[in-house]
Amino acid sequence: MNSDDFSELRLEGVSRAFGKSAALADLTLTVKRGEFVALLGPSGSGKSTALNCIAGLLPLTAGTISLDDRRVDHLAPEQRGFGMVFQNYALFPHLTVRGNIAFGLKMRKVPRAEITRRVDAALALVQLSAHADKQPGQLSGGQQQRVAIARAVVVEPPVVLMDEPLSNLDAKLRHEMRAEVRRLHQELGLTTIYVTHDQEEALSLADRLVVLSDGRVQQIGTPEEVYLRPINSFVADFMGYRNLLSMTAHGVDGADHLLLRGDGIELTAVRNDESVLDGPVTVAMRPDDLVVGQSGGNQFSAVVTSIEYQGRDFEVQAVATSGAALFLRTPERLIVDQSISIGISPERLMVYPATKKSTPAAPVPEHEAV
CATH class of the missing domain: 2.40.50.100 (RNA polymerase II/Efflux pump adaptor protein, barrel-sandwich hybrid domain)
Known part of the structure; x- marks a missing residue:
């Protein structure tokens, strides 16, 4: 499945409990194809739990997840076909940059010539063609994160999920990579769900923000709406009041x-x-x-x-x-x-x-x- 095969991702009443503790409660959200949505909140707010539920890494306690009319919440992570970019990059240290980017395509048994074409295109897109034969340990943090992004998008997923992908970078590089993430999102027409605790990052990247606290949605709106018109004192405090x-x-x-x-x-x-x-x-x-x-x-x-x-x-x-x-x-x-x-x-x-x-x-x- 590629990004042209659906019009929206729907979450309806998505919940996840650990014992008697609700890490996420009744998340209802529709993400349109091509949209960039940021899940924003402090530590323990439920944003990473929500992303892991969408990815299939955590089973739901309640609710449904659908691509258009097709439910995917019962599918294994690899069957959902979503791209995932982790905070710690999760690159294979023994593989080259090219090998890391090609890994998902090989698992999907894509023909060799097609793998070469798509990996070359992904390398050019993230400006790493000159580093294709290096191993991750020979790259800077920002370059490793570009490899992780290229690996996620090369499989042409319907949705790309990013879990605080820039938090391990220094302030200058984080600012540069924000622009890079947004550029890739726009150039590839991606549908992106992005987890962050950084308000400035969320405001600069997202089309819409979902502000969470204690596992519950506090406000959903455009960056301007959330920044200028926080709905309650928690959102106001978190957004800089x-x-x-x-x-x-x-x-x-x-x-x-x-x-x-x-x-x-x-x-x-x-x-x-x-x-x-x-x-x-x-x-x-x-x-x-x-x-x-x-x-x-x-x-x-x-x-x-x-x-x-x-x-x-x-x-x-x-x-x-x-x-x-x-x-x-x-x-x-x-x-x-x-x-x-x-x-x-x-x-x-x-x-x-x-x-x-x-x-x-x-x-x-x-x-x-x-």
Whole structure:
């Protein structure tokens, strides 16, 4: 089967439990042919479990997986025909680059002349023709990852599955390989499902993001939708809204704005969630949206506690008079213990119904994407 033989991959209620623990619960998703979908979330969110279920490496506890109207969840991995790119490359060290790329074709008993033609084309595509007779140990990490990608796509699979394929590379090479992965996806018309914990990677590569937490889907949308309009406080936090404050909303029925109060801070926000009117809320703010010395519609005071030089600007931690820890990015040269005024536009505040995981308006630990 090749990528022209189907129009969509459908997951309906896909679940996987280990004992009484649900690693993945009720994942329903349709991936169109030619689409690039990223499964995004922190460690333990269920993204790799989902990929392994699609690949056939893990049996389902519930649900179905279909290519168009043909169910494939009962098939062995090799019968599904999907391409797989692993985090650790999984190359055969005793085979040459050419031998590694040709392996899947030989297993499928493709005629020798066809193998040669397709391997040569794959080598040219990943720009490794000059390294065809080398062994993996003679290649750089980025070159090894190109071999792994070529091996996956040379069999012309209906779907290519990638499990954090760039995480072992250094930052510069990872950035270069992102562009390479996207180029190959577009040139070959691949259908790609890509697992990552890196928000920037997902935003730059994918047509759609599936954000997972604790085995459950939190939000599905385009990169722009997920980045600009996170659906809940978890997605907001994961997508870079490092400042999460517990406050109380005082709304007027039918009004577009909310008055927010909490520990000496008073803010006005444009209502982004129709269910929010009055009561406890979580208020999310991006560090980039906090402006030093400008009101922007909201203004409050804080004292600088830490400064890190980031090249073009500074990453600053500050404590508001309420005791709330805040993170901001600014080109302003500040000093520790300096009193500053911080402004933020009402349109830049995200307000969500309070949950048990809401962070109180007290020192907030530094967000880490893991």
